[in-house]
Amino acid sequence: MLLDSPAVGLLDVRCASPVSGHGPAEWLRGPRLVLPQRGVFIWRQRQHSAVAHAGMALIPLALEEYTVAHPIEGGDWCLVLVLGDELADRLQARLRVHTWAPARACAVGFHSALAVRRLAAARGDELAVEEEALATAGSVLASLDEPEWRPASPLAKAQVARAQAAIAGTPQHRWTLRELGQDCGCSPFQLARNFRRLTGSSLHAYLTRLRLAIALGCLADGCDDLTHLALSLGFSSHSHFTARFRQHLGASPSQVRLDARSARARVLQSENSSGAGARAPPRPCPRPRGRSLSWS
Numbered sequence: 001m002l003l004d005s006p007a008v009g010l011l012d013v014r015c016a017s018p019v020s021g022h023g024p025a026e027w028l029r030g031p032r033l034v035l036p037q038r039g040v041f042i043w044r045q046r047q048h049s050a051v052a053h054a055g056m057a058l059i060p061l062a063l064e065e066y067t068v069a070h071p072i073e074g075g076d077w078c079l080v081l082v083l084g085d086e087l088a089d090r091l092q093a094r095l096r097v098h099t100w101a102p103a104r105a106c107a108v109g110f111h112s113a114l115a116v117r118r119l120a121a122a123r124g125d126e127l128a129v130e131e132e133a134l135a136t137a138g139s140v141l142a143s144l145d146e147p148e149w150r151p152a153s154p155l156a157k158a159q160v161a162r163a164q165a166a167i168a169g170t171p172q173h174r175w176t177l178r179e180l181g182q183d184c185g186c187s188p189f190q191l192a193r194n195f196r197r198l199t200g201s202s203l204h205a206y207l208t209r210l211r212l213a214i215a216l217g218c219l220a221d222g223c224d225d226l227t228h229l230a231l232s233l234g235f236s237s238h239s240h241f242t243a244r245f246r247q248h249l250g251a252s253p254s255q256v257r258l259d260a261r262s263a264r265a266r267v268l269q270s271e272n273s274s275g276a277g278a279r280a281p282p283r284p285c286p287r288p289r290g291r292s293l294s295w296s
Helices: 085-095 110-121 126-143 154-169 177-184 188-199 203-220 226-232 238-249 253-274
Strands: 008-015 032-039 041-045 048-052 056-059 065-069 076-083 104-107
Touching (some): 008 126, 076 126, 177 188, 188 203, 226 253
Antiparallel strands (some): 008 076, 032 056, 041 065
């Protein structure tokens, strides 16, 4: 546990599970915000499921069983905010979460995603971690909206979830509607219509947001080669990547990279002064993965 305070706690949860179906049931003790940072997993609680990946927040039900499956290789890494009473009340007021409501999976704004990455870097100073955790929780809660209830058949929900898992598993792939429709067992028209109806987003917008969320994490982790990063995530060029990045985040990738370097330098200085030792080296830019998926 990275932080344990009455206002908010912070857990760093890393799973190295191979490709697998749903495992044994587990429990949560209290209200939490699950913020995936890397990898893809499928969360199932009651009869509801969600495909979890970077750029979103998962809001599970407390004191209820849940299971997790991993449709692609690589496991996952999540930051989990354990909400104190005040934040739990804000969450309930924001999303009107009651004991009968399903677990929710919501996209978070990119400014919230930036706050999450700052939180991931704020190590070694308890006051700094607590302040960043509270700021992150507030930012994420402020970015969440009550999703419109959209009736759909179980088959349509399964097809949309499969499309989400396929895209999240290989975001660098040049997807087409025909290809996704074949993977999901429906026509391109049906998939595009149901995806927008159930998620409130087009497939292209979903893919772009996912690629940018992954890029944000890579830049925060020290990825230096912007051209390689752009191409490895499926953007056609460095300029295409920069334009989309600036459009959604209001800053260029190089500016975010510079901010991340400054944040890492401050953390390193704090750790050296406290005798915490050296940090791990920056992570390299991502490499494309295969497209095999397990769905169960």
